[in-house]
Amino acid sequence: MQTAYRPIRVALLGAGSVGSQVARLLIENRDELAQRVGTDVELAGVLVRDPNLTRDAVIPKNLLTSDAEKLILGSDIVIELLGGIEPAKTYVRMALESGADVVTANKALIAAHGPELFDLAEQLGAQLYFEAAVGGAIPIIRPLRESLAGDKVNRVMGIVNGTTNFILDRMESTGADFDEALAEATALGYAEADPTADIEGFDAASKAAILASLAFHSEVPVEKVYREGISAITAITIETARQAGYTVKLLAICERVGEGLVARVHPTLIPLTHPLAAVRGAYNAVFVEAESAGQLMFYGAGAGGTQTASAVLGDLVSAAKRHLAGGPGLSDSVHADLESLPVQEIETRYQITLQVLDLPGVLASIASIFATHDVSVETVSQTPAEEDALLTVMTHRASESDLEQVVASLRKNEAVRNVTSVIRVEGM
Amino acid sequence: MQTAYRPIRVALLGAGSVGSQVARLLIENRDELAQRVGTDVELAGVLVRDPNLTRDAVIPKNLLTSDAEKLILGSDIVIELLGGIEPAKTYVRMALESGADVVTANKALIAAHGPELFDLAEQLGAQLYFEAAVGGAIPIIRPLRESLAGDKVNRVMGIVNGTTNFILDRMESTGADFDEALAEATALGYAEADPTADIEGFDAASKAAILASLAFHSEVPVEKVYREGISAITAITIETARQAGYTVKLLAICERVGEGLVARVHPTLIPLTHPLAAVRGAYNAVFVEAESAGQLMFYGAGAGGTQTASAVLGDLVSAAKRHLAGGPGLSDSVHADLESLPVQEIETRYQITLQVLDLPGVLASIASIFATHDVSVETVSQTPAEEDALLTVMTHRASESDLEQVVASLRKNEAVRNVTSVIRVEGM
Numbered sequence: 001m002q003t004a005y006r007p008i009r010v011a012l013l014g015a016g017s018v019g020s021q022v023a024r025l026l027i028e029n030r031d032e033l034a035q036r037v038g039t040d041v042e043l044a045g046v047l048v049r050d051p052n053l054t055r056d057a058v059i060p061k062n063l064l065t066s067d068a069e070k071l072i073l074g075s076d077i078v079i080e081l082l083g084g085i086e087p088a089k090t091y092v093r094m095a096l097e098s099g100a101d102v103v104t105a106n107k108a109l110i111a112a113h114g115p116e117l118f119d120l121a122e123q124l125g126a127q128l129y130f131e132a133a134v135g136g137a138i139p140i141i142r143p144l145r146e147s148l149a150g151d152k153v154n155r156v157m158g159i160v161n162g163t164t165n166f167i168l169d170r171m172e173s174t175g176a177d178f179d180e181a182l183a184e185a186t187a188l189g190y191a192e193a194d195p196t197a198d199i200e201g202f203d204a205a206s207k208a209a210i211l212a213s214l215a216f217h218s219e220v221p222v223e224k225v226y227r228e229g230i231s232a233i234t235a236i237t238i239e240t241a242r243q244a245g246y247t248v249k250l251l252a253i254c255e256r257v258g259e260g261l262v263a264r265v266h267p268t269l270i271p272l273t274h275p276l277a278a279v280r281g282a283y284n285a286v287f288v289e290a291e292s293a294g295q296l297m298f299y300g301a302g303a304g305g306t307q308t309a310s311a312v313l314g315d316l317v318s319a320a321k322r323h324l325a326g327g328p329g330l331s332d333s334v335h336a337d338l339e340s341l342p343v344q345e346i347e348t349r350y351q352i353t354l355q356v357l358d359l360p361g362v363l364a365s366i367a368s369i370f371a372t373h374d375v376s377v378e379t380v381s382q383t384p385a386e387e388d389a390l391l392t393v394m395t396h397r398a399s400e401s402d403l404e405q406v407v408a409s410l411r412k413n414e415a416v417r418n419v420t421s422v423i424r425v426e427g428m
Numbered sequence: 429m430q431t432a433y434r435p436i437r438v439a440l441l442g443a444g445s446v447g448s449q450v451a452r453l454l455i456e457n458r459d460e461l462a463q464r465v466g467t468d469v470e471l472a473g474v475l476v477r478d479p480n481l482t483r484d485a486v487i488p489k490n491l492l493t494s495d496a497e498k499l500i501l502g503s504d505i506v507i508e509l510l511g512g513i514e515p516a517k518t519y520v521r522m523a524l525e526s527g528a529d530v531v532t533a534n535k536a537l538i539a540a541h542g543p544e545l546f547d548l549a550e551q552l553g554a555q556l557y558f559e560a561a562v563g564g565a566i567p568i569i570r571p572l573r574e575s576l577a578g579d580k581v582n583r584v585m586g587i588v589n590g591t592t593n594f595i596l597d598r599m600e601s602t603g604a605d606f607d608e609a610l611a612e613a614t615a616l617g618y619a620e621a622d623p624t625a626d627i628e629g630f631d632a633a634s635k636a637a638i639l640a641s642l643a644f645h646s647e648v649p650v651e652k653v654y655r656e657g658i659s660a661i662t663a664i665t666i667e668t669a670r671q672a673g674y675t676v677k678l679l680a681i682c683e684r685v686g687e688g689l690v691a692r693v694h695p696t697l698i699p700l701t702h703p704l705a706a707v708r709g710a711y712n713a714v715f716v717e718a719e720s721a722g723q724l725m726f727y728g729a730g731a732g733g734t735q736t737a738s739a740v741l742g743d744l745v746s747a748a749k750r751h752l753a754g755g756p757g758l759s760d761s762v763h764a765d766l767e768s769l770p771v772q773e774i775e776t777r778y779q780i781t782l783q784v785l786d787l788p789g790v791l792a793s794i795a796s797i798f799a800t801h802d803v804s805v806e807t808v809s810q811t812p813a814e815e816d817a818l819l820t821v822m823t824h825r826a827s828e829s830d831l832e833q834v835v836a837s838l839r840k841n842e843a844v845r846n847v848t849s850v851i852r853v854e855g856m
Contacts, residue, residue, distance in 0.1 A: 025578065025720065036577055131575060137721035139567075139575030147559060147567030149464055150453065150741020217464075275727060278706040292453065292738035293565035296728035299703060300721065310720035313578020 007040035008320050011071045011100075013047040013091055014081035015059060017305035018105055018132070022079060022312050024058045033313075037320040045071045047082075047091075073098050077319050079312060080104040089113055096126045101319040105132035105308055111206035111222040114213065127322060129315035134207045135160060137307035138300035139314070140286045144214040152291040153215040155255040157268075157426060160207040162282035162302040163198035164230050164250040166190045168238070168267075169280050172247060177235045190282050200229035201265040204252045211286070212254035212263040217336035220254075220263055224340035228266035237421055240353065240392060241269050246425070247277045253426065255346070260339040262346050269351055270427035277427075287427075344401040349378075349425035351394050354410060355418040358389040362415040366391065369413065373405045374398070388417055394425070435468035436748050439499045439528075441475040441519055442509035443487060445733035446533055446560070450507060450740050452486045461741075465748040473499045475510075475519075501526050505747050507740060508532040517541055524554045529747040533560035533736055539634035539650040542641065555750060557743035562635045563588060565735035566728035567742070568714045572642040580719040581643040583683040585854060588635040590710035590730040591626035592658050592678040594618045596666070596695075597708050600675060605663045618710050628657035629693040632680045639714065640682035640691040645764035648682075648691055652768035656694035665849055668781065668820060669697050674853070675705045681854065683774070688767040690774050697779055698855040705855075715855075772829040777806075777853035779822050782838060783846040786817040790843040794819065797837045801830045816845055822853070 010026065012019055026033070026043045033041045043063060051064035065071050068091055072078055078095035080102060082088045088109050095102045096117070104110065110117070110133050121128045131141045135158070144153070159165050163185055170181040182199065185191035197203045209222040230250050241248050246269040254263045270277055275297045279285040284302025289295055301307040356362050363382070370377050376396040383390045395403070403422070410416050438454065440447055454461070454471045461469045471491060479492035493499050496519055500506055506523035508530060510516045516537050523530050524545070532538065538545075538561050549556045559569045563586070572581070587593050591613055598609040610627065613619035625631045637650040658678050669676050674697040682691045698705055703725045707713040712730025717723055729735040784790050791810070798805050804824040811818045823831070831850070838844050 021720070029578075029580075032580075033578065137718075138724060139571035142570055142575050143567035146746055147570050147739065147742040149745035150457075150461065150743075151738040152457075152460075275706060278703060290565075290738060292449070292734040292741070294729045294732070294735050294738075296566060296726075298724075298726055300724035304722070306720045307722050310579040310718060310722075311575065313720070314575040315578075317577035318574055 005039035005324055007042040008323055009042050009044040009075045011044050011075035011078045015046050015048050018308045019081040021305040021309035025309055025313055036317055038324055041320055044075050047071055075100055076323055078102050096121050096124055101127040103129045103312055103315040103319055105312055107133040107206045111209040115219045129319055131315050132308045132311035134210050135284045136302040137310045138298050140298050148290055151293050155289040156211050156215045158252045158286040159249055159279050159284050160252045161198055161204045162284055163191045166282040168248055171238050175235055199231050201227045204265040208252035208254055208263045208265050215254055216261050216338050218338040220340050226264035226343035230267050233267050245272055247272055257341055257345045260341040262341050264343050267423055269423050269425040274427040346400045347397050349395055349397055350403055351423045351425055353420040354391045354416055355388050355420055356391050357415045365415055369409045370406055373402045375402050375406050433467035433752055435470040436751055437470050437472040437503045439472055439503035439506045443474050443476050446736045447509040449733040449737035453737055453741055464745055466752055469748055472503050475499055503528055504751055506530050524549050524552055529555040531557045531740055531743040531747055533740055535561040535634045539637040543647045557747055559743050560736045560739035562638050563712050563714055564730040565738045566726050568726050576718055579721050583717040584639050584643045586680045586714040587677055587707050587712050588680045589626055589632045590712055591619045594710040596676055599666050603663055606661055627659050629655045632693040636680035636682055636691045636693050640689055643682055644689050644766050646766040648768050654692035654771035658695050661695050673700055675700055685769055685773045688769040690769050692771050695851055697851050697853040702855040774828045775825050777823055777825055778831055779851045779853055781848040782819045782844055783816050783848055784819050785843045793843055798834055801833045803830050803834050
């Protein structure tokens with residue numbers, strides 16, 4: 001056991017649900033951490049807005065400070081848990097420029113400014129760790145960057161937002177409609193007062209950008225991620241899916257398409273037998289298809305203070321060991337430089353539900369629309385719905401651009417009252 | 429992109445199903461690997477018994493050699509895929525002593541001689557990577573060693589043998605008995621001609637020793653792993669389990685018990701709703717319970733040439749990067765030094781099935797045996813079986829040593845014809 005080194009000084013930026021847990025673990029497990037790292041790991045200070053506010057007693061009062069610069073410049077490793085872009089970005093840059101390694105759980109920052117920050121870190125010989133930014137406690141960054149470093153990833157499909165998975169799971173298990181399930185999620189603390197970032201897929205899109213950039217060694221701007229939320233999903237959508245042997249999940253899907261990649265977030269039908277279908281409640285999972293490794297899945301708690309703190313501490317131990325021994329750390333690489341293509345470039349299967357007039361000839365007219373645009377139909381089922389009929393069409397694999405034309409034509413067709421839903425089908 | 433370094437010379441020991449895939453990937457993806465590593469990675473030679481034998485055309489003839497010493501001493505990184513203890517151990521020691529880093533997929537070697545080899549590597553400043561030794565393609569070693577380095581693992585439960593999982597899955601899905609399912613596994617190449625190492629749990633025990641040593645930072649000799657195979661599992665066991673809401677899996681379970689740890693391999697009932705229950709066919713998965721991270725699961729192909737080669741290549745990239753940049757690598761640590769305790773130290777739930785005389789007073793007499801030894805019964809169900817009755821008893825949590833006494837007393841009881849099965853129940 002080497003203990004001749006001077007202690008490693010750690011600055012913690014933020015004392016929210018994750019920050020206070022990280023502080024607690026740093027204080028409670030100080031001896032254990034020292035053994036793992038090879039020297040003492042000392043919590044040098046905790047940045048808060050107002051050190052005089054009463055808060056969780058776990059952090060000694062004398063560690064609280066509102067002087068970011070002094071704290072950062074006096075530390076070897078900076079843990080950024082402020083969230084959002086500013087001032088987090090300024091502080092992360094300041095830390096890297098001072099020679100400190102940085103550990104962050106900030107998905108928004110990494111998704112929006114990752115390439116710039118990784119470049120800066122590389123120039124300065126510093127490291128930026130972000131295991132906690134995707135999938136909370138689930139180790140996914142390290143497996144993608146290191147374990148699969150000698151393989152070729154073709155596809156990543158992730159349940160990366162616990163709020164939406166909880167809502168969809170409740171809708172499926174109780175038959176509740178979207179608003180009811182959202183209200184339950186809010187009451188239980190799974191959804192925030194303004195749930196837009198979760199239910200409209202913005203949070204998942206940030207994570208999709210990060211996953212895609214890691215899996216394909218390419219820069220993936222979050223603006224290039226196609227995004228569709230779950231607020232249009234109804235109890236009927238879910239019941240129809242279930243009867244056909246599918247479940248509805250909000251998936252972040254990143255895949256190679258030709259010489260580029262497509263990253264997208266949308267409600268998706270997956271077969272009940274698929275490993276992702278068994279991911280219930282607020283759990284997260286990332287399913288990876290690699291050329292040699294085949295199918296892999298990583299499952300766990302996607303959020304929560306202590307869970308996310310576990311991932312932060314794992315990164316901290318890596319950073320601290322590297323601080324003592326030097327070495328390459330987790331250098332990022334965008335050598336492949338695949339272009340982010342629009343969602344129209346994908347091919348997949350689709351389930352389309354339509355409300356149509358219940359008249360002779362309607363089915364034929366609708367079938368011909370699919371045929372005209374080269375979209376091959378696998379199954380059609382028709383059920384009566386008040387005066388109309390509800391038609392559920394499952395296609396074979398088709399291109400998204402062809403399908404868009406089908407949907408546009410359907411909307412113009414006089415026999416179609418309403419295109420109720422268009423959902424992509426994956427995992428077959 | 430730095431390419432000013434001299435190429436990294438890689439020796440491959442073994443050209444079996446994994447070795448030939450590793451050779452193929454090294455040759456086919458040479459440019460890609462050079463980009464990822466930062467310099468050329470050159471396959472310097474492949475150790476085989478007889479270079480003149482005809483074999484897979486993927487390896488150029490001129491790379492084949494039977495001169496182990498010359499090959500190893502001329503290499504920077506040695507990939508050991510021979511399996512078994514000798515000569516693998518001699519070659520790994522030779523490689524480490526020559527200053528080479530070693531990548532191995534050899535679970536038997538790591539389980540039996542890991543501590544000695546890790547010590548040697550540490551003394552010499554070399555590294556020994558073994559991601560492929562447990563769970564094939566599934567990244568599990570790195571997450572346990574690094575991602576959870578700041579957390580405290582309490583329990584690991586793994587489906588770590590694909591052959592037995594395939595057999596149990598077939599028995600469950602088709603109602604086949606053990607011999608039929610084994611014959612099918614053999615016909616499909618999932619079981620070897622002599623399947624003893626798989627079905628009697630020896631393979632899983634090696635992996636349990638490795639998982640326990642990583643999860644608990646302690647030396648775990650494979651002889652200390654309690655082991656029970658699946659050959660006594662019948663179609664009836666599985667059907668009874670299914671009806672009660674359970675499935676039967678061969679699990680490798682490693683857990684903290686008091687100030688020590690217990691590692692064990694045995695058929696186990698787990699609820700159908702548990703994430704491990706969804707692991708079908710020859711797939712593997714490792715379920716981890718950590719203090720902060722909560723429940724995590726890692727899922728994927730546990731064996732297969734290309735799949736295992738993916739894990740080997742991931743380690744190779746790590747080793748090659750470290751070769752260029754230095755640094756701590758994946759240093760192992762047995763700082764916690766927990767003692768491996770006997771299985772009698774555990775507490776869990778049990779399902780016991782008994783063939784008993786169908787007479788008045790028998791149930792009372794059996795119930796009193798459980799009570800005498802302080803084992804509390806949760807449910808009892810009785811079904812007629814020919815002239816006798818079949819009794820299925822599910823206990824509450826009880827200590828293994830108390831349960832052993834119950835079973836001994838049951839065996840001596842005149843009303844008990846046969847204790848048909850005793851299966852531990854986990855994952856509640």
